[in-house]
Amino acid sequence: DSNKFQAIISHCKEYGFIFPSSEIYDGLGAVYDYGQWGSELKKNIKDYWWMSMTRMYENIVGIDAAIFMHPTTWKASGHVDNFSDPMIDNKDSKKRYRVDHLLEAKADELEQQGQKEQAELLLKQMDSLLANDDFDGLKTLIENNKIVCAVSGTANWTEVRQFNLMFSTEFGAVSDEDGDNIVYLRPETAQGIFVNFLNVQKTGRMKIPFGIAQIGKAFRNEIVARQFIFRMREFEQMEMQFFIRPGTQKQWYEYWKEERMKWHLSLGIPADQYRFHDHVKLAHYADAACDIEFNFPIGFKEVEGIHSRTDFDLKNHQEYSRKKMQYFDNDIDEATGKPYGNYIPYVVETSIGVDRTVMMVLSHAYEEQDLSTAEKQDSRVVLKFPAKLAPIKLAILPLVKKDGLPEIARQIMDECKPHFKCFYEEKDTIGKRYRRMDAIGTPFCITVDHQTKEDNMVTIRYRDTMQQERVPVAKVKEIILQSLV
Ligand code: ATP
Numbered sequence: 377d378s379n380k381f382q383a384i385i386s387h388c389k390e391y392g393f394i395f396p397s398s399e400i401y402d403g404l405g406a407v408y409d410y411g412q413w414g415s416e417l418k419k420n421i422k423d424y425w426w427m428s429m430t431r432m433y434e435n436i437v438g439i440d441a442a443i444f445m446h447p448t449t450w451k452a453s454g455h456v457d458n459f460s461d462p463m464i465d466n467k468d469s470k471k472r473y474r475v476d477h478l479l480e481a482k483a484d485e486l487e488q489q490g491q492k493e494q495a496e497l498l499l500k501q502m503d504s505l506l507a508n509d510d511f512d513g514l515k516t517l518i519e520n521n522k523i524v525c526a527v528s529g530t531a532n533w534t535e536v537r538q539f540n541l542m543f544s545t546e547f548g549a550v551s552d553e554d555g556d557n558i559v560y561l562r563p564e565t566a567q568g569i570f571v572n573f574l575n576v577q578k579t580g581r582m583k584i585p586f587g588i589a590q591i592g593k594a595f596r597n598e599i600v601a602r603q604f605i606f607r608m609r610e611f612e613q614m615e616m617q618f619f620i621r622p623g624t625q626k627q628w629y630e631y632w633k634e635e636r637m638k639w640h641l642s643l644g645i646p647a648d649q650y651r652f653h654d655h656v657k658l659a660h661y662a663d664a665a666c667d668i669e670f671n672f673p674i675g676f677k678e679v680e681g682i683h684s685r686t687d688f689d690l691k692n693h694q695e696y697s698r699k700k701m702q703y704f705d706n707d708i709d710e711a712t713g714k715p716y717g718n719y720i721p722y723v724v725e726t727s728i729g730v731d732r733t734v735m736m737v738l739s740h741a742y743e744e745q746d747l748s749t750a751e752k753q754d755s756r757v758v759l760k761f762p763a764k765l766a767p768i769k770l771a772i773l774p775l776v777k778k779d780g781l782p783e784i785a786r787q788i789m790d791e792c793k794p795h796f797k798c799f800y801e802e803k804d805t806i807g808k809r810y811r812r813m814d815a816i817g818t819p820f821c822i823t824v825d826h827q828t829k830e831d832n833m834v835t836i837r838y839r840d841t842m843q844q845e846r847v848p849v850a851k852v853k854e855i856i857l858q859s860l861v
């Protein structure tokens with residue numbers, strides 16, 4: 377629901393997770409900055425994906441390619457010609473909208489009014505018009521549904537047109553009349569992997585099937601509805617291209633659908649919060665594609681795409697670069713008794729947005745709890761992150777700022793901080809300090825009190841249950857480390 381969504385956005389700002397970019401200048405549309413805890417959370421998510429991909433699969437290696445790429449890359453990849461969305465302008469407000477956003481918003485509105493069937497029909501009509509690039513039909517659909525611009529309040533629309541989503545900039549100092557010095561900010565990380573396919577295959581002596589993974593920034597000039605970090609103009613992707621023998625794509629597509637869903641479940645999010653959505657309209661490069669959708673507070677929406685990209689990309693790079701993008705497969709084909717020989721590999725891709733994953737993890741973790749008792753009213757906001765993703769793993773809190781307690785706490789801090797992110801705090805009552813740690817999702821707090829001086833034990837307090845128990849100081853590090861695997 378949208379209240380929860382708004383509450384999460386406010387919480388993220390108040391507790392140092394996510395700020396609007398350049399906020400002192402009133403922000404920049406659909407661009408966000410990660411603060412002290414948001415950047416830790418995001419980094420933990422990236423590390424977990426990287427570890428899963430490049431360590432747990434022995435035939436996947438990672439790379440880190442540049443954001444700038446030779447301009448021909450984007451001709452070969454089809455982005456110059458095809459990476460566009462149908463948009464429409466309101467003649468009165470001069471505001472531009474993505475046609476699918478306008479229609480989806482209308483469908484949401486119908487659904488909220490209890491007109492579920494009409495909403496479904498509208499989305500079905502939209503899908504089929506989009507699949508056929510029927511721009512006149514899309515305009516008629518907008519008119520028939522009496523969709524008005526939120527700014528002007530009128531239905532005075534232009535024709536539907538395609539707009540490219542890539543950002544461009546000039547490369548080098550001198551401007552070039554032919555536009556030869558125009559480069560794009562990459563709209564996806566995948567192409568950095570394709571152009572390096574042979575470099576990695578040869579130097580890494582990789583044998584098909586194998587994968588190349590990458591995490592990095594991507595840029596798209598999205599025409600935005602207000603969706604926080606769900607749809608940004610600068611965002612990050614975690615992509616893996618898996619190179620396979622032609623003809624085996626169906627089986628690998630199914631394999632990666634299953635593997636990726638397992639990864640999502642390993643975040644501690646239950647299966648009923650996910651669903652697969654098969655694409656009706658396939659992208660220009662794909663022969664099969666689906667999304668993994670998560671049940672966000674704004675409804676089920678895409679977090680990850682799994683695409684069977686055939687040999688589309690490598691074949692086009694071969695054509696444009698005139699460099700062979702082939703692999704020699706010396707495995708024996710049972711049908712012919714001979715090696716498979718030379719071919720351009722097929723590719724199955726898994727592509728997940730870092731920021732959408734952050735939003736997914738935040739949405740699932742966020743809980744407002746009423747803790748009132750007969751005696752007093754009480755509540756808390758808690759972020760129930762899995763320990764491995766939490767920005768801070770352990771808060772170390774001396775009960776008071778004297779009697780040698782800070783010194784003991786500092787010793788524990790020094791022992792633990794090389795191993796995981798710790799936080800030391802001695803201000804305010806212990807109750808207030810616990811609540812602040814709940815609000816940023818710290819799974820464990822330990823309190824050093826006077827008793828500690830006698831028995832070398834501390835009180836450990838668990839975020840989710842709020843239960844407390846005494847444990848030996850010497851065991852603290854081990855308890856936290858065990859929770860992180
Ligand atoms: P959408 O349909 O929501 O625009 P897409 O199908 O264009 O997404 P892909 O090109 O498949 O997205 O990109 C792979 C992943 O990158 C998406 O699943 C999403 O998590 C992420 N992503 C794409 N665009 C954005 C964006 N503008 N902001 C944040 N994340 C994005």
